[in-house]
Amino acid sequence: xxxxxxxxxxxxxLRSKGILPxxxxxxxxxxxxVQLMLDDAIQRRIDLPECNRKKVEDMNLNELDxxxxxxxxxxxxxxxxxxxxxxxxxxxxxxxxAVEEISGQDYVNEVNNAGxxxxxxxxxxxxxxxxxxxxxxxxxxxxxxxxQTKFLRSIATTCIPNFPEKNLPSIFVxxxxxxxxxxxxxIELRGEKLTLQEFEYMLGQAGAINTEIQEDxxxxxxxKMFADLQNQSVDxx
Numbered sequence: 082x083x084x085x086x087x088x089x090x091x092x093x094x095l096r097s098k099g100i101l102p103x104x105x106x107x108x109x110x111x112x113x114x115v116q117l118m119l120d121d122a123i124q125r126r127i128d129l130p131e132c133n134r135k136k137v138e139d140m141n142l143n144e145l146d147x148x149x150x151x152x153x154x155x156x157x158x159x160x161x162x163x164x165x166x167x168x169x170x171x172x173x174x175x176x177x178x179a180v181e182e183i184s185g186q187d188y189v190n191e192v193n194n195a196g197x198x199x200x201x202x203x204x205x206x207x208x209x210x211x212x213x214x215x216x217x218x219x220x221x222x223x224x225x226x227x228x229q230t231k232f233l234r235s236i237a238t239t240c241i242p243n244f245p246e247k248n249l250p251s252i253f254v255x256x257x258x259x260x261x262x263x264x265x266x267x268i269e270l271r272g273e274k275l276t277l278q279e280f281e282y283m284l285g286q287a288g289a290i291n292t293e294i295q296e297d298x299x300x301x302x303x304x305k306m307f308a309d310l311q312n313q314s315v316d317x318x
Contacts, residue, residue: 178228180204180220185239192233193258200230200289201255205237205244212273213250219280227290254287262287271299 183191195201204220206213217234224232237244237251244251250270254262264270264283271279278298285292 176228177231178225180217180224180232180234183233183235185235188235188240191231192255195231195255195258197257199257202230202232202284202289203253203255204232204234205240205249205251205253206234207237207246207249210246210249212267212270212275215273215275216250216252216270216280219275219277222277223281223284223290227292230290254284254289256288262289 181191192201192203202220204213204216206217220232220234224230237246237249248266251266252262252264252270253260267273276298278294281290281292282294282297282299284290285294
């Protein structure tokens with residue numbers, strides 16, 4: 082006797098006539114189940130300790146390519162395409178990468194009309210001010226690391242006539258053309274001992290960059306006093 086569940090043209094005709102019951106529907110697989118199946122397949126193929134295994138969504142393109150012979154190739158291809166799309170989206174936004182010099186005439190176009198979703202860090206400076214030179218050095222490094230943020234600098238008096246030199250350097254942080262944070266003068270910018278990590282933290286707190294530094298790296302007064310005591314030589318004779 083022919084199997085009524087067998088997928089044949091004759092059985093399809095009998096089903097259309099109501100002689101055989103419809104084929105049972107396959108159970109739907111949820112996204113969570115797919116992820117578990119994929120993780121299980123990857124763990125069987127990667128000879129690593131349990132604690133060192135990565136989930137597929139955390140893998141880079143090279144790691145995904147190493148698994149292309151997996152029985153779950155379609156799912157891996159889905160994640161590969163997703164990762165490529167993420168990289169393209171980042172590349173589209175990562176269009177800066179350097180500190181650009183602007184004049185007062187460029188201000189409206191480069192700052193106020195920077196565009197949707199764009200953070201701008203503007204450094205007003207004057208030549209011959211040591212802290213301005215230090216800020217510029219830090220900004221060059223951060224601009225290369227955070228190319229999605231527009232880093233600009235301008236001689237202060239070209240943007241704001243008669244801008245007081247005592248207020249230099251000054252940092253202005255904008256988002257979509259709106260001022261979000263300002264750091265005016267050497268006191269707010271912590272003087273000539275300002276480290277790159279401190280400056281990165283300050284811009285991160287303003288929202289201008291997505292930094293991993295979440296705690297202020299500036300040494301506390303207690304830390305400084307302890308360091309001074311360690312550096313002192315005590316003569317007991």
